[in-house]
Amino acid sequence: MRLVAHDLSIAERLSGVSLTLEPGSITAICGPNGAGKSTLLEAFAGLLPPDAGSVALGDRDLHSTPAKERARLLGYLPQAHEIAWDVPVRSLVELGRLPHGDRRAEPVDTALAALDIADLADRRAQSLSGGETARVLLARVLAGEPRWILADEPLAALDIAHQLALLRHLRSAADAGAGVVLVLHDLAHAMNNADRVVVLDEGRIAADGACDNALDQQVIERVWKVPVRWIGEPGHRALVTG
């Protein structure tokens, strides 16, 4: 999957960014507030105007891919977690099957279990807590079994147990061949769980590569302007400040 964002109109939020993402892996997009992370994810989801740049899936241009096929390929979770319809949770998660034209129970049940919301299946969607809402919306994305999972801050509203369970599920999805792209503010989650980290700063790529390099303490100090130090073992790192 390849994105080329030109220095045009709305794409000024991303200045000349060109990025190719690999399926079968987890890519974290990190950066300070306003760096362009959500814009980048929206671009990959095909939500920016075509004149702002181009996105290719394999050798096909995303904008000329039929909407239904695009919806089967790309599962996108936006940053704002809002549920517009007060339907039962299960019905909402089943909407993830819409691009496939079916209501197959198995992927819906798998998504409900992965997000630990099977016991909420009959609840009205608008009666849920913030974290429950986030898990339901992510379950809808997963129920569609997309080739690409694009999630903007999927861990933000989740408690630590649900964060870890979700990260395990996303790793399984990547191992099964999906491309997982996550906007993450928590740099330790990115360091411990991603295969690759893209650091954005003021609409430009400040670092890109394996976690150890892209989230090197000098990169963090330069981009976020805070003194930091990594502690702990690989895969279980924690970031301390000061």
Ligand SMILES: Nc1ncnc2c1ncn2[C@@H]1O[C@H](COP(=O)(O)OP(=O)(O)OP(=O)(O)O)[C@@H](O)[C@H]1O
């Ligand atoms: N619709 C829009 N029109 C014009 N500018 C926008 C629009 N949406 C976002 N911006 C601006 O583009 C820049 C990048 O925004 P974006 O939401 O991509 O940042 P972000 O890295 O996701 O930030 P955060 O960590 O705060 O969520 C910001 O300066 C923002 O104010």
